[in-house]
Amino acid sequence: GAVVSQHPSWVICKSGTSVKIECRSLDFQATTMFWYRQFPKQSLMLMATSNEGSKATYEQGVEKDKFLINHASLTLSTLTVTSAHPEDSSFYICSAQTDGAYQETQYFGPGTRLLVL
Amino acid sequence: QKEVEQDPGPLSVPEGAIVSLNCTYSNSAFQYFMWYRQYSRKGPELLMYTYSSGNKEDGRFTAQVDKSSKYISLFIRDSQPSDSATYLCAMRIGTASKLTFGTGTRLQVTL
Numbered sequence: 001g002a003v004v005s006q007h008p009s010w011v012i013c014k015s016g017t018s019v020k021i022e023c024r025s026l027d028f029q030a031t032t033m034f035w036y037r038q039f040p041k042q043s044l045m046l047m048a049t050s051n052e053g054s055k056a057t058y059e060q061g062v063e064k065d066k067f068l069i070n071h072a073s074l075t076l077s078t079l080t081v082t083s084a085h086p087e088d089s090s091f092y093i094c095s096a097q098t099d100g101a102y103q104e105t106q107y108f109g110p111g112t113r114l115l116v117l
Numbered sequence: 118q119k120e121v122e123q124d125p126g127p128l129s130v131p132e133g134a135i136v137s138l139n140c141t142y143s144n145s146a147f148q149y150f151m152w153y154r155q156y157s158r159k160g161p162e163l164l165m166y167t168y169s170s171g172n173k174e175d176g177r178f179t180a181q182v183d184k185s186s187k188y189i190s191l192f193i194r195d196s197q198p199s200d201s202a203t204y205l206c207a208m209r210i211g212t213a214s215k216l217t218f219g220t221g222t223r224l225q226v227t228l
Contacts, residue, residue: 043221044161106163106216107163
């Protein structure tokens with residue numbers, strides 16, 4: 001149980017285009033999802049916390065107009081990188097937090113590798 | 118000073134060795150502790166979750182928490198080449214709060 005999927009697993013796009021990444025909790029409902037980015041050989045950096053039905057909470061220094069987050073249902077959150085530039089190239093990972101009776105913790109998706117040319 | 122300190126390694130051990138991975142933290146408000154394993158180009162995988170001082174065992178893995186010393190450890194017994202990965206410690210204050218990660222320790226188990 002506690003499986004999180006991401007789509008796509010990798011994407012290459014031209015500078016100036018927008019890219020949407022989906023994060024789904026497959027076998028549980030997640031009121032809260034998180035979006036991270038990770039640079040090579042570095043730890044995860046939290047970008048934003050996504051709550052179903054409400055606006056996302058962004059970490060300091062993360063542009064909310066550039067990284068649009070939508071959490072429309074208890075099993076789906078999306079991250080849209082708008083007007084992507086080469087410096088946005090990174091590994092984006094989502095996690096979903098379990099709700100309810102058993103220990104709440106975060107389960108991570110497999111990540112999406114974004115390359116902006 | 119970072120809230121969570123973790124030696125980045127790399128740590129190289131022979132197959133069958135006992136591995137000890139550690140993190141220290143400065144915020145005494147942290148109450149929940151996790152260890153994740155991350156293979157290259159993959160998302161982190163939850164290995165252990167603890168919320169009290171003491172030991173918790175799961176197969177070849179043992180998580181140890183010492184809140185008085187603000188120190189957590191992950192022990193891997195009978196290490197295998199498939200254990201080669203980056204191990205991230207993570208912790209948080211409450212069940213609904215965000216995770217604070219260590220930088221991760223790269224482990225290499227050699228034949």
